[in-house]
Amino acid sequence: SQWGEENLQALSIQEGEDVTMNCSYKTYTTVVQWYRQKSGKGPALIILIRSNEREKRSGRLRATLDTSSQSSSLSITGTLATDTAVYFCATPTSSGQKLVFGQGTILKVYL
Amino acid sequence: DMKVTQMPRYLIKRMGENVLLECGQDMSHETMYWYRQDPGLGLQLIYISYDVDSNSEGDIPKGYRVSRKKREHFSLILDSAKTNQTSVYFCASSLTGGSSYEQYFGPGTRLTVL
Numbered sequence: 525s526q527w528g529e530e531n532l533q534a535l536s537i538q539e540g541e542d543v544t545m546n547c548s549y550k551t552y553t554t555v556v557q558w559y560r561q562k563s564g565k566g567p568a569l570i571i572l573i574r575s576n577e578r579e580k581r582s583g584r585l586r587a588t589l590d591t592s593s594q595s596s597s598l599s600i601t602g603t604l605a606t607d608t609a610v611y612f613c614a615t616p617t618s619s620g621q622k623l624v625f626g627q628g629t630i631l632k633v634y635l
Numbered sequence: 636d637m638k639v640t641q642m643p644r645y646l647i648k649r650m651g652e653n654v655l656l657e658c659g660q661d662m663s664h665e666t667m668y669w670y671r672q673d674p675g676l677g678l679q680l681i682y683i684s685y686d687v688d689s690n691s692e693g694d695i696p697k698g699y700r701v702s703r704k705k706r707e708h709f710s711l712i713l714d715s716a717k718t719n720q721t722s723v724y725f726c727a728s729s730l731t732g733g734s735s736y737e738q739y740f741g742p743g744t745r746l747t748v749l
Binding site: 552557565567569572612616620621623625627 | 639676693731734
């Protein structure tokens with residue numbers, strides 16, 4: 525597997541709290557993507573970070589990439605109930621035509 | 636409007652019946668994918684299509700076949716469906732050669748094989 529051996533993780537937090545999810549990968553990559561999948565929907569890209577970036581921000585989202593430890597994180601600040609979803613990290617294979625997805629983190633944000 | 640559509644959204648079939656899942660995209664993407672998603676197993680790649688009539692097996696192709704006769708349309712076929720093919724199926728498309736490697740997903744088809 526291109527990704528580490530993390531099992532599917534589940535987090536349950538209260539609205540307004542901050543949360544961080546982590547992924548580690550095994551092989552070199554130029555891009556780490558983070559997808560969000562809400563219940564009953566397909567995954568959708570929410571943030572992408574390249575290997576020449578250590579940090580990328582988009583609204584309440586912050587992604588980091590540490591190429592030395594081959595790990596990436598996604599942080600959400602001031603969570604909302606609408607952030608409830610499964611979050612996947614993904615990296616392209618060397619050909620760039622496939623993505624390898626991590627197992628995902630189930631995030632539940634309650635009021 | 637960039638969109639991937641899937642039909643039907645829900646389907647119930649009996650074991651041994653044939654199943655046709657259809658996917659369309661309006662972005663003129665060359666590459667399209669079929670995944671299945673089971674609880675706790677993430678997304679598993681079934682087939683990838685690089686363009687019309689240019690298809691390749693993914694990680695779990697057994698029991699499935701695909702057809703792509705038009706760039707905007709990609710079908711997944713289950714000949715003689717089995718109960719272990721009960722799952723949620725997602726179609727996706729991406730721009731070949733793009734530097735972001737972003738995949739655009741459809742809303743999924745929930746298939747139940749009884």
